[in-house]
Amino acid sequence: MKPPYRYFRVVMGTSLLNAGGESHHIARVDVHLDWIDSPKLSYQNDLAIITVDILLVKEYPRSWKLASKIFFNAYKQKAKLPTKEVQDGEVADFTGWGLTLQTPKTRPKNLQRIKTTIVTNEKCRKKMVNGARLMIYKTQVCAFRTSGIGACSGDSGSPLVVNGEIVGIASWVRNKRCANGSPDVYTNVYAYKDYIESIIYRY
Numbered sequence: 694m695k696p697p698y699r700y701f702r703v704v705m706g707t708s709l710l711n712a713g714g715e716s717h718h719i720a721r722v723d724v725h726l727d728w729i730d731s732p733k734l735s736y737q738n739d740l741a742i743i744t745v746d747i748l749l750v751k752e753y754p755r756s757w758k759l760a761s762k763i764f765f766n767a768y769k770q771k772a773k774l775p776t777k778e779v780q781d782g783e784v785a786d787f788t789g790w791g792l793t794l795q796t797p798k799t800r801p802k803n804l805q806r807i808k809t810t811i812v813t814n815e816k817c818r819k820k821m822v823n824g825a826r827l828m829i830y831k832t833q834v835c836a837f838r839t840s841g842i843g844a845c846s847g848d849s850g851s852p853l854v855v856n857g858e859i860v861g862i863a864s865w866v867r868n869k870r871c872a873n874g875s876p877d878v879y880t881n882v883y884a885y886k887d888y889i890e891s892i893i894y895r896y
Contacts, residue, residue: 698722703745706769708804710790717763720746723892725885732865735828739864740880741850742892772852772859774890775883779860783811785836786855787877789863791848795871800847809836809843811855812876821867822875832884834861837876845871853879 698719707714724741745763765771779785788806793799812820817835821827829835836853837843844851844863853861861879866872882889 696722703743705763706766710800710802710804715763715769717745720744725888732827735830735833735878736865737830737832738880738885740862740885740889742889744892773857774886775855775858775860778883779811779834779855779881781811781813781816783855785809785811785853785860787836787844787848787851787853787863789844789848789851791845791851791863792871793845795845807838807842809838809853809877811835811860812837817876817878820874820876822873827867829878832881833864834879834881835876836861836879840874841872843872844877 698721701719703717703719704714705717721744722741723744725738727738728740729735729737763769785808786806787809788804790801790804793801793805812835814829814831814833814835817829817837818827820837834853844866846869848863849865851863852859853863859882861882864878864880866877867875
């Protein structure tokens with residue numbers, strides 16, 4: 694996503710692709726300065742923080758109104774940052790809007806959710822299909838359940854949650870093949886907690 698950001702919106706408060714929720718203007722996007730856009734280097738520092746501006750509340754089908762702040766309710770709450778490093782074997786929830794089928798490409802109309810399990814970086818490397826020797830760094834975390842269940846194209850940036858805390862941000866899958874028996878790789882939120890908070894409190 695590149696400026697100008699007036700062509701983009703952040704929508705929250707709905708699990709439906711084309712209905713409900715509140716549409717937010719984007720004020721700025723802070724991409725990590727050390728992000729490495731390379732699969733050979735495991736897409737290190739793969740995170741960005743979006744700061745929203747004036748809130749547009751869209752009430753279907755045609756009514757729009759302006760508001761000056763975000764109001765939390767039963768459908769949307771402030772995300773909780775992790776208080777500790779995630780551990781091997783912990784059960785996690787992953788939600789996203791990625792493809793549910795790669796051939797033919799099928800996108801969901803409802804937000805998708807799966808249960809998955811945290812695995813150590815060492816296990817992650819060993820589980821990679823086709824003997825992959827990709828590096829998994831301390832700033833990353835892996836999760837795996839079983840072949841056929843996992844992240845896919847369109848899920849990048851989606852949250853991996855353990856006990857109500859966002860511990861991971863979807864980063865990449867092996868060979869861009871979804872749920873092929875390899876773990877999914879996420880940015881380790883705990884490793885960037887100070888950085889994230891510095892952006893939040895700066896604005």
